[in-house]
Amino acid sequence: MKMNRPYIVSVEDSRTDIELMRRVVEKEMKDCEIKYLEDGESAIQFFESSEFITHPPKCILMDIKLPKMNGLEVLNYLRNKKQIKNVPVIILSSSERPEEIKETYLLGGNSYITKPKNYLDLKEKLPKVISYWTEYNR
Template structure:
């Protein structure tokens, strides 16, 4: 049986490297796959690979090249086959209007990126455990 995986839509190479380290050391039962821009994420959502094996959740930055994270979230929530996948905005921004827009577009959670590796190491496993283990997502779209 394949391990569950999380899709991270993130363009910051430093953040990706830190997240990879946390997944490797603290969340070994879950894989992570990275996509570095909004357009590539949407292209991936349309692939058979994605349809056959969707992620348990999507971690998405807002400030992405080519198409921002809120535009990608809007796309996801308007596509029947992917609309129930939990999307967690993980952003360095704490702007109230972005938080409001995240929830208005159907985002499941908004988390400000931890500022230190120690904080990331403490918070990311909790976020992933909740969305991959405790949260009960529908098995299909109704």
């Protein structure tokens, strides 16, 4: 990742989902850089790093079902850290459970999106989601 260039963070433990996301980004979003983190603990470690504090991402895409620390716990951590609480967090989860959606918004999540079911759906939706949060949202 190049310093000072805009980027996003994806916190996702599914190798398949990461690989599909990589393919979409490489083919459809050539100027987008994504830093991938595979569990809640490594996400927290990165969010505490000077790299993150001095050069925060444009947004964070986060799964709920993560090892070591789930996505809602990570979201709660982010929203309680003054210097980083303004980074938009988008929950991207296969779950459609109403209580998880409600909890996301109660904890300060910016958006809750159900994961696309296949590559074509991901190819259509992911660029729209990322461009909204990186280009249009102020």
